[in-house]
Amino acid sequence: MFTLIHLSLFNESMKRCLKAFFIFILSVLATSVGFAQERCATVQYEESLKLRNPDRETTDQFEKWLSRKTFEQRVNSNANQIQATSTYNLPVVVHILYNTDAQNISDEQIKSQIDVLNKDFQRLNADAANTPSEFLPLAGSIDVNFVLARQDPDGFPTTGINRLRVSQTGFAGGGSDDYKIKSYSYWPAEDYLNIWVVNFSDNFLGYAQFPVSSGLPGISSSEANDRLTDGLVIKYTVFGSVDDGKFNLASKYNKGRTTTHEMGHFLGALRHIWGDDVDACSGIDYVNDTPNQGGPTYFCPSGVLTSCGVSNMYQNYMDYTNDACMNLFTKGQVERMKVVLANSPRRASLLTSRGLVFPTNVTNDVKLLSIDSPSPVFCATSATPVITIKNQGTSTITSFNVTISASTSATQRFSDFTMGPGEERQFTLAKTTFNLGTNTLSILVSEPNGISDNTPANNSKSLNLIVNDASDIIPLRQNFDNTFSSAWTIVSQPQAVSWATMATNKNQSVVYNAFSNAALGQQSWLVSPTLDFSQYQKASLFFDFSYASRGGQADELTILSSKDCGVTYSVIEFDKLGAELSDLTSSSVWTPSIATDWNRQFVDLSSLAGNSSVRLAFVATNGNGNNMFIDNIEFFTDNDPTPITAENPFSIYGSTSEFNITFNLDERQDVRLQLFDVVGRVIADQQLPNILNQTYQSDIRLQASGVYIVRMQIGNQFYASRMIVNH
Numbered sequence: 164m165f166t167l168i169h170l171s172l173f174n175e176s177m178k179r180c181l182k183a184f185f186i187f188i189l190s191v192l193a194t195s196v197g198f199a200q201e202r203c204a205t206v207q208y209e210e211s212l213k214l215r216n217p218d219r220e221t222t223d224q225f226e227k228w229l230s231r232k233t234f235e236q237r238v239n240s241n242a243n244q245i246q247a248t249s250t251y252n253l254p255v256v257v258h259i260l261y262n263t264d265a266q267n268i269s270d271e272q273i274k275s276q277i278d279v280l281n282k283d284f285q286r287l288n289a290d291a292a293n294t295p296s297e298f299l300p301l302a303g304s305i306d307v308n309f310v311l312a313r314q315d316p317d318g319f320p321t322t323g324i325n326r327l328r329v330s331q332t333g334f335a336g337g338g339s340d341d342y343k344i345k346s347y348s349y350w351p352a353e354d355y356l357n358i359w360v361v362n363f364s365d366n367f368l369g370y371a372q373f374p375v376s377s378g379l380p381g382i383s384s385s386e387a388n389d390r391l392t393d394g395l396v397i398k399y400t401v402f403g404s405v406d407d408g409k410f411n412l413a414s415k416y417n418k419g420r421t422t423t424h425e426m427g428h429f430l431g432a433l434r435h436i437w438g439d440d441v442d443a444c445s446g447i448d449y450v451n452d453t454p455n456q457g458g459p460t461y462f463c464p465s466g467v468l469t470s471c472g473v474s475n476m477y478q479n480y481m482d483y484t485n486d487a488c489m490n491l492f493t494k495g496q497v498e499r500m501k502v503v504l505a506n507s508p509r510r511a512s513l514l515t516s517r518g519l520v521f522p523t524n525v526t527n528d529v530k531l532l533s534i535d536s537p538s539p540v541f542c543a544t545s546a547t548p549v550i551t552i553k554n555q556g557t558s559t560i561t562s563f564n565v566t567i568s569a570s571t572s573a574t575q576r577f578s579d580f581t582m583g584p585g586e587e588r589q590f591t592l593a594k595t596t597f598n599l600g601t602n603t604l605s606i607l608v609s610e611p612n613g614i615s616d617n618t619p620a621n622n623s624k625s626l627n628l629i630v631n632d633a634s635d636i637i638p639l640r641q642n643f644d645n646t647f648s649s650a651w652t653i654v655s656q657p658q659a660v661s662w663a664t665m666a667t668n669k670n671q672s673v674v675y676n677a678f679s680n681a682a683l684g685q686q687s688w689l690v691s692p693t694l695d696f697s698q699y700q701k702a703s704l705f706f707d708f709s710y711a712s713r714g715g716q717a718d719e720l721t722i723l724s725s726k727d728c729g730v731t732y733s734v735i736e737f738d739k740l741g742a743e744l745s746d747l748t749s750s751s752v753w754t755p756s757i758a759t760d761w762n763r764q765f766v767d768l769s770s771l772a773g774n775s776s777v778r779l780a781f782v783a784t785n786g787n788g789n790n791m792f793i794d795n796i797e798f799f800t801d802n803d804p805t806p807i808t809a810e811n812p813f814s815i816y817g818s819t820s821e822f823n824i825t826f827n828l829d830e831r832q833d834v835r836l837q838l839f840d841v842v843g844r845v846i847a848d849q850q851l852p853n854i855l856n857q858t859y860q861s862d863i864r865l866q867a868s869g870v871y872i873v874r875m876q877i878g879n880q881f882y883a884s885r886m887i888v889n890h
Contacts, residue, residue: 201336201365201366201367201368202367202368202369202416202421202424202483203367203368203369203370203421203424203425203428203435203483204336204337204338204367204369204370205370205371205373205425205428206435206439207336207337207338207370208336208337208338208341208370208371208372209372209373210338211337211338211339211341212338212372212389212392214713214750215713215787215788216389216681216787219389220375220376224376225373225375225376225432226449228376228377229376229432229449229499229502229503232502232505232506233498233499233502236498236501236502236505249306250306250307250308251305251306251307251308251504251514252308252310252514252519253307253308253309253310253356253513253514254310254311254312254313254323254354254355254356254513254516254518254519255277255309255310255311255312255323255355255356255358256311256312256321256323256324256325256350256355256356256357256358256518257273257311257323257324257325257358257360258325258326258327258347258348258349258357258358258359258360259273259324259325259326259327259360259399260327260329260334260344260347260348260359260360260361261326261327261328261329261362261399262328262329262330262331262332262333262362263332265399265411266361266362266399267326267328268360268399268402268403268410269410270322270324271407271408271410272402272403272408272410273311273324273360273402273403274311274407275403275404275406275407275408275410275419276402276403276404276419276422277309277310277311278404278407279403279404279418279419279420279422279423280307280309280419280422280423280426281307281308281309283419283420283423283480283492284304284305284307284309284423284426284492285304285305285306285307286302286303286304286491286492287304288490290487290489290490291490291491293478293490294478294490294491295467295474295478297474298476298478298491298493301452301476301491301493301494301495302491302492302493302494303491303492303493303494303495303496303497303498304492304497305492305497305500305501307430307500309356310323310519311323311324312350312355312518312519313518313519313520313521313522314517314518314520314521314522315350315518316350316351316354316355317530317553317555317621318517318522318523318525318528318555318618319522319555319585320521320522323518325348325350327347327348329347331343332362332364333361333362333363333364334361334362334363334364335363335364335365336363336365336366336367336369336370336396337365337367337370338370339741339742340717341392341396341717342392342683342717342741342786343717343740343741344359344361344396345357345359345391345392345394346683346684346717349391350518351390352390352391352393352394352509353390353508353509353512353513353516354512354513354516354517354518355513355516355518356394356395356429356513357393357394357395358394358395358396358397358422359394359395359396359397360396360397360398360399360402361396361397361398361399362398362399363398367398368397368398368401368413368416368421369395369396369397369398369401369421369422369424369425370395370396370425370428371394371395371396371425371426371428371429372389372392372393372394372395372428372429373428373429373432374429374430374431374432374503374507374509374510375389375507375508375509376506376507377506377507377508390509391683391684392683393509394429395422395425395426395429396425397421397422397425398421400412400413400416401413401416401417401419401421401422402419402421402422403419404417404418404419405417405418406418415463415485415486416485416486417486418486418487418489419486420480420486420489421486423480423489424480424481424489427480427481427492427496427500430500430503430504430510431496431497431499431500431503432499432503433448433450433481433492433496433499433500434447434448434449434450434481435448435459435481435482435483436448436453436454436456436476436479436481436482437456437457437458437459437482438455438456440458441458442457442458442470443457444457444470444471448481449499450493450495450496450499451495452493452494452495453476453479453481453493453495453496454471454473454474454475454476455471455472455473456470456471456473456475456476456477456482457470457471457475458470459482459483460475460477460482460483460484461483461484462484462485462488463484463485463487463488464477464484464488476491476493478490478491479491479492479493479496480492481496524557525555525556525557525617525618526556526557526558526617527556527558527560527611527612527614527615527616527617528554528555528556528611528616528617528618528621529552529553529554529555529556529560529563529608529609529611529616529622530552530553530554530555530608530618530621530622531550531551531552531606531607531608531621531622531623531624532550532551532552532553532587533550533551533624534548534549534550534604534606534624534626535549535550535551535589536548536549536730536731537604537628537729537730537731538725538729538730538731538732538780539626539627539628539629539654539688539690539780540628540629540631540652540654540688540690540729540778540780541628541630541631541725541727541728541729541730541778542630542631542632542633542634542693542728542729542776542778543597543630543632543728543730544596544597544598544599544630545594545595545596545597546594546595546597546730547591547592547593547594547595548567548591548592548595548604548606549589549590549591549592550565550589550590550592550606550608551587551588551589551590552582552587552588552590552608553585553586553587554582554583554584554585554586554587554611555585555618555621556584556611556617557584558584558611558612559581559582559583559584560581560582560611560612561578561579561580561581561582561612562576562577562578562579562580562610562611562612562613563576563577563608563609563610563611563612564576564577564608564609564610565577565590565592565606565607565608565609566606566607566608566609567592567593567595567604567605567606568603568604568605568606568607569595569596569597569602569603569604569605569628570596570597570598570602571596573593573595575592575593577590592606597628597630598630599630599631599632600629600630600631601627601628601629602627602628602629602630603625603626603627603628604625604626604628605623605624605625605626606623606624606625607622607623608622608623609622625657626656627654627655627656627657628654629652629654631650631652631690631692632693633649633650633692633693634692634693634694634695635650635691635692635693635694635695636694636695636853637694637695637696637699637702637798637799637800638797638798638799638800638831638853638854638855638856638857639694639796639797639798639831639855640795640796640797640798640830640831640855640856641691641795641796641797642669642670642671642794642795642796643664643671643672643673643794644670644671650691650692651689651690651691651692652688652689652690653673653687653688653689653690654687654688654690655685655686655687655688656685656686659682659685659686659687660675660676660677660680660682660685660687660785661675661687662674662675662687662688662689662781662783663675663676665754665792667709667754667755667756667792667794668755668756668757668758668760669707669755669761669794669795671794672707672709672755672792672793672794673689673792673793673794674790674791674792674793675687675783675785675790675791676790677718677783677785677786677787677788677789677790677791678713678752678753678787678788678789678790679752680785680787681787682785683785683786683787684784684785685784685785686782686783686784686785687782687783688780688781688782689780689781689782689783689793690729690778690779690780690781691778691779691780691796692778693728693729693776693777693778694777694778694779694798695775695776695777696768696771696772696773696774696775696777697773697774697775699772699773699800700769700772700773701769701772701800701801701802702768702769702771702772702798702799702800702801702802703765703766703767703768703769703798703799703801703802703803703804704722704736704765704766704768704779704796704797704798704799705763705764705765705766705795705796705797705799706763706764706793706794706795706796706797707761707762707763707764707793707794707795708720708744708745708761708762708763708764708791708792708793709745709753709755709760709761709762709791709792709794710744710745710747710753710789710790710791710792711745711747711748711749711753711760711789712741712742712744712745712747712748712749712788712789713748713749713750713753713788713789717740717741717786717788718740718741718744718783718784718785718786718787718788718789718791719738719739719740719741719783719784719786720737720738720739720744720781720782720783720784720791721735721737721738721781721782721784722735722736722737722738722766722779722780722781722782723735723736723779723780723782724736724768724770724771724777724778724779724780725776725777725778725779725780726771726774726776726777727776728776728778729778729780732778732780734770736766736768736779737764737766740786741786741788744791745762747760749789752789752790753789753790754790754792755792761792761794765804767802767804768798768802769802781793797856799856799857800857801857801858806825806856806858807825807858808825808827809825809826809827810827811827811828811829812826812827812828812877812880812882813825813826813827813828813875813882814827815873815884815886817861821861822861822873822886823858823859823860823861824836824858824859824861824873825857825858825859826854826855826856826857826858826859827856828854828855828856828877830855831853831854831855832853832854832855832877832878833850833851833852833853833854834850834851834854834875834876834877835848835849835850835851835875835876836848836849836850836851836859836873836874836875837849837873837874837875837876838871838872838873838874839871839872839874840867840869840870840871840872841869841870841871841872846871854877867888868888868889869887869888870885870886870887870888871885871886871887871888872884872885872886873885873886
């Protein structure tokens with residue numbers, strides 16, 4: 164039951180009390196909605212970028228730069244203009260990362276979102292008529308034309324829609340899964356406006372990356388890193404508009420305004436209209452013609468709302484109202500976007516992108532996509548390279564040349580095959596000779612169909628290789644305190660950061676520096692010698708690892724295995740990313756200093772048992788997060804994830820009639836084991852070869868009760884232990 168209260172029956176004091184009460188109730192409701200559905204994660208995402216990139220420019224630096232450029236543009240309307248006309252054409256690529264069919268939204272839904280963007284920014288939206296008269300003089304428009312890209316980065320025709328099924332059902336918003344999202348599919352941000360459409364596993368609907376200024380000293384490495392993450396990320400249930408079709412969209416966010424909101428962040432570094440100050444009236448959005456609003460507006464209110472002594476412009480795209488309630492950018496917000504489009508590096512370059520142009524007819528173009536084999540570290544002085552090529556042209560390819568350069572150079576001709584336009588295929592090349600040690604393998608493909616290649620820039624690749632024929636057996640321990648490079652190999656590609664040794668609280672450890680490495684995706688390999696697993700049915704690997712994640716960045720550690728001494732690494736034995744690597748976090752350069760900074764990792768290698776040419780590669784992939792450390796790599800001849808820890812050099816334990824010995828030696832040695840009864844008779848005398856960390860399970864059955872003496876010779880040292888058997 165509801166009771167209708169007529170405020171006219173109360174005195175002014177009572178009216179004020181009731182009004183305050185209703186405002187309180189509305190604010191509580193709005194707050195509860197805010198917790199239930201946090202519309203935009205851009206603030207959190209920008210904070211994560213600053214944690215990841217300490218030298219990233221500050222808001223103050225950017226706003227000072229933008230203020231100068233705005234002044235220049237006002238003084239001279241032609242200053243720094245990219246185009247003579249006022250139309251800004253922007254090539255868009257929409258990456259659909261989907262796990263279920265429902266997440267794989269239709270082309271029609273995607274096109275409806277592009278239509279919404281064009282109408283909203285040009286102020287051709289039908290609900291522009293709903294802008295209150297108070298704000299009509301402030302409403303602005305910008306002639307932006309969002310165009311689905313017409314050619315891909317390789318020059319092929321495209322619809323501007325890139326679909327990829329992923330194993331992950333949902334991603335976290337606000338930056339923690341950002342690198343993972345964008346590593347699935349990315350087109351160069353200087354040429355394409357990337358929009359990733361995903362399913363968020365939390366309450367966020369979208370976020371975007373702010374533009375950056377140009378010419379400020381000290382931000383070059385951050386700029387290079389930010390390039391690989393630049394764009395928008397939008398939840399699939401708010402992408403598109405029900406005005407254009409019966410799409411399955413969230414009821415309050417079904418007119419595409421989440422993407423309009425995030426595009427405001429992307430194009431103009433537009434802040435939320437309330438200045439993100441949590442109702443304090445002290446925030447600033449750096450735009451003069453937007454009222455100083457006290458906080459975000461939820462739902463779809465009507466009439467005049469006031470805060471901070473002025474009317475709220477809750478119809479602005481940069482507020483949090485429902486889609487149906489939004490209808491304008493201001494002239495001040497538009498001016499910021501125009502300045503950014505004319506001057507910010509990766510915004511201005513979009514205006515002249517080749518993605519806007521339909522591709523020309525490239526007839527003969529063969530592209531070398533990758534060198535698939537050999538791997539960076541292997542044991543033989545000859546190998547058979549394998550490459551993948553792609554037909555980038557419009558003609559069918561039936562032949563091409565390959566020039567291989569290593570210790571010598573040779574050219575090989577491939578023919579008697581057919582590759583249609585866009586087709587990819589692997590080719591096995593002739594056996595190639597390499598030198599022991601460091602080599603550079605260079606491969607050039609040329610003369611498709613016997614004529615000149617139209618785009619020779621994509622015809623060649625080089626790879627650093629190391630031939631290391633060092634071998635060893637298990638069990639094995641490597642702690643990096645002494646010289647190890649003759650057996651263990653570190654290799655990276657040119658100009659890439661490499662694993663290196665560094666002093667830690669474990670003496671010497673190997674470290675991969677991801678903290679100051681802005682080149683996302685770079686790799687460095689730490690590779691074992693060739694190991695003989697042939698005498699064992701079980702095997703495992705333990706290693707000490709230290710890492711503290713920074714700002715949700717996705718550094719990755721992978722362990723690959725090879726059964727052919729390193730020519731190919733075909734199995735992933737271990738793979739952890741970002742926060743999966745450690746529970747520790749740090750915003751500064753990470754170096755372990757206490758025992759709890761390390762954790763012990765276990766990998767079951769029993770699938771490699773019985774093989775004599777095993778190699779393991781510890782591969783660090785840079786996500787510009789933090790430094791990762793490895794120490795005490797240890798191979799066992801068992802696959803127990805919780806082996807007994809023995810005191811140095813061994814521990815004896817067991818039942819009343821049989822016993823076990825677990826060894827813990829500093830280095831691998833032969834051990835002589837003798838067992839005597841109390842009167843000195845020899846019960847057993849055995850030689851145990853290559854003992855390091857194994858558990859010896861005695862097959863000697865002690866039937867009689869009494870005292871026994873276990874005597875062991877380890878190198879030049881002798882040890883004796885008394886054992887009492889009581890049946």
